[in-house]
Amino acid sequence: MTAISREEVAHLARLARLAVTDEELDMFAGQLDVILQSVARVGEVAAEDIPPTSHSVPLTNVFRPDEPRPGLTRAAALAGAPDSAEDRFRVPRILDEEE
Amino acid sequence: MTYADIVERYEPVIGLETHVELGTRTKMFCSCPTEFGAEPNTQVCPVCLALPGALPVVNAVAIESTIKIGLALNCSIAEWCRFARKNYFYPDMPKNFQISQYDEPLCFDGYLDVEVDGRTVRIEIERVHMEEDTGKTMHIGGSTGRIQGATESLVDYNRAGIPLIEIVTKPVTGTGAMAPEVAKAYVAELRDVLRGLGVSDVRMEQGSLRCDVNTSLNKPGEEWGTRTETKNVNSLRSVERAVRSEIIRQSGILDDGGKITQETRHFHEDTGQTTSGRSKETATDYRYFPEPDLVPVTPAREWVEEIRAGLPEMPRVRRLRLREAWGLSEHDMQSVLNAGAVDLIEATIVAGASSEGARKWWMGELARRSNETGQELDALGITPQWVAELVSLTDAGKLNDKLARQVVEAGLNGEGTPGEIMAARKLEVVSDTGALLEAIDAAIAANPDVAEKIRGGNQGAAGVLIGAVMKTTGGQADAKTVRGLILEKLK
């Protein structure tokens, strides 16, 4: 496995919305490198034809009836908000549209 | 460069992604109600607000509705599929991931046939999958209410988590100049199918049906070109306009030797043009992975067949059946469809009218009024039973054409049933032969030269005498009867 670069760490931090500092970039680049090399050991196992396990419980078709139930009051919903206005959650200006 | 020239030189390839909000009572993964237009943040709970610790549970009716849609679109229904997380940050998406489906959609490999100018085009369906809607964001401080220039935004999560079905077509090729109409016809047909299934109210103006349109151009015989994805195309007319304007825009770039950028574009209703959005190069890596909080969906085959057996007749099949039954040309049937009169005419026939009679009034006087006032036909206050009564009165000779029009006029003014209107306004064909003969004698006496022509064999001249008789009887005579009596008299 190739070593992870400072730029890659910066890219990951952007994807994960972490405003990491320069010192952190250096620190994480080193640590992630060690961690990723050690976890890459899973690649040693020949598992091509093995089905992946995403859930350890053998359950399927867990559904709920389409019946409305009371949720939170608006006051309770907004109580934890860092900022709100006009009964809505207020956020700073949004840069660009995503889908 | 005209559009005709462009489609001579380039072949358009289109693709459509349609999002449909299901009409379930509760959200996709929680029991919050889904009513449209509720006060902000009053239809929310720990799950759809993504409070720490909350977990999703799938709505059974949403699964059933999706299978219905899949079957109506001739899809295969997966025997085993899962939900996946689509990861990206956006404030109207509380978890900062959308629960969607990725490589294991519930329905796949189907088709929908649509008719354009008498030609049947088969639109292949790649997949129908389940996901959840986002909240609604209000942008404050900008001039236009748009995101650009806004200083802050306000989020309402009532819509967050409403079941959303995404229907994706395979690329549609070989439609040439018709591509824009094909796109429109597909969305219209899809809307009719969904409405017929009763799974969604499919109201484009309220956003319960939303379209993204992919368009690319290539020279004949060459590889497909780079495509753009036009978002926010939210009316049937816009679907057609968006494809057309994108064909014209792309051809201009290609003609100048330029390259099409793979990007998202936004359609503007006011200008009919698209503008550039986010380019795909900077697109997020969605990091899809199976949703660990939900278990696989494995619809039992018997259940799928039960759902299939309960599907209503598909709109296209019904149209063909009715066209045949009513003896209409393709063109006439199209007019009926365009007027939105199919259901009304069918109900009028069920209420006892002949198909000609039913069609004559709905497509004639009533359609004219609907056009004038901009009201839908079914909003005019005239019912199929009303029209059926009118038709039976004219068939029985109690109303002639002219009187019937007066009755319709009065009906549109809310004056009651045809029978009531006739009684109140004393409108009935004069069938008293004595009275008619008197009027005929008077007409002959007043027009001796015309009478002479008729006696000489010129039956066409009878019109003048008929007109005179109608005048004296105030229009309440049956023209055919009068004509017969005149010709008899002047034989």
Place this chain on the structure above:
Amino acid sequence: MSSLIKKTAAELGELIAAGQTSALEVTREHLDQISKVDGRVHAFLHVDVEGALAAAKAVDARRAAGEKLGPLAGVPIAVKDVVTTKGLPTTAGSKILEGWVPPYDATLVERLKDAGTVILGKTNMDEFAMGSSTEYSAYGPTFNPWDLTRIPGGSGGGSSAALAAYEAPLSIGTDTGGSIRQPGAVTGTVGAKPTYGGTSRYGLIAFSSSLDTPGPCARTVLDAALLHEVIAGHDPRDSTSIPAPVSPVVAAARQGMSGDLTGVKLGLVKEFMSAEGAEPGVVAAFHAAVESLTKLGAEIVEISCPNFVYALPTYYLIAPSECSSNLARFDGVRYGLRVGDNGVNSLEEVMSLTREAGFGPEVKRRIMVGTYALSSGYYDAYYGQAQKVRTLITRDFQAAFEKVDALISPTTPFVAFQLGARTADPSSMYLADLYTIPSNLYGGPAISVPCGLSEGLPVGLQVMAPTLADDRMYRVAAALESTIGTLTPPEL
């Protein structure tokens, strides 16, 4: 020291039900102990004095009214701060949730309340349950009551330390890779990870959804079983909750207490025994315990689970991947911390500044590892491959349980280490969960029970059982406890 706080939960429940003491008295004594020792132990992030007293009074009133009380009615309990409690602050040990008060109770908290237990408060933990020492709590570490210079294990160090410090007879933990069992082992207490899906995750702040399992912590096996029975069972609000009856864990614990394991086959995993890094004192204590189990009638068989050596890397791909997604919701929009909202910064910047300031280094590290492992181009080699190896580890367990009733191992390779000893090298910390992780990947139940001392510090023995056979591990653990006895920490 008062006698009440040293009693087991079972004893307290009986005394209260019989009217020989009151829930209020029991609660007061535990609250007193908290105020006396928690300044040094720091097991609690939040103590709910008023709520606890009110709940205790309510139980006493019910008894006075002639109501028959359940076995744990009036018994105090501490809840790991990763579980939501309506009206009580819940932080998951993170700055990003500082001051957040949930508007709803987790399912297990509802069940605790229904059973009449008295919630004393919320316990310290590694931030978002990521860690093995509770040093990654944003609110400062918890100290091991056996030696206050040492770690109490993690992530549920607060829940286990509270037991060892006699601040509570019961506590709730959550176990993603060993966070109930490893702290149990190093504090000389009992910690059980139920079958995945056996206890509801609704209201448990997610770290790794396919691994997270809430479970009981106690000072005795029977107490753990009693608590297990209260919180386990199907919950329609958790889609991965198993709709099956809970196995008879209390009966199994009582059966084990008789000290007879005749006919029980226990497997020693060869690959564990040969793994490097286990301290000799731990290995010695474990072997002595195996000797005791043999004397109780158990048959010991060596078993090979070849893929267990890949459990650690598999876990450190799956857990970070899921956490990178689960923790995306902490963005400063709907709740919790917001940083940098100065009228100039965009939302994107505010989100990034908030998460940067709100998450500690271990959380950020795992988010980035997970983001990497899920990104296109790496998915197949990392997350995808880890899921396949997870299948192989599951098959190893299934094959082993064809041959034996349960597997046993040390709970953790080393006794409680000094604070700060492993924080500089994240991967050395990860070794703490070497033996506990396989059960999380498989989903089966596992329990840690004290089995002796090494250098004066507790050593735990782990019993791993097949899926849904939680009762089996209680029987074996209770039998061992009956011969070794419980461990008594030094007075604080």
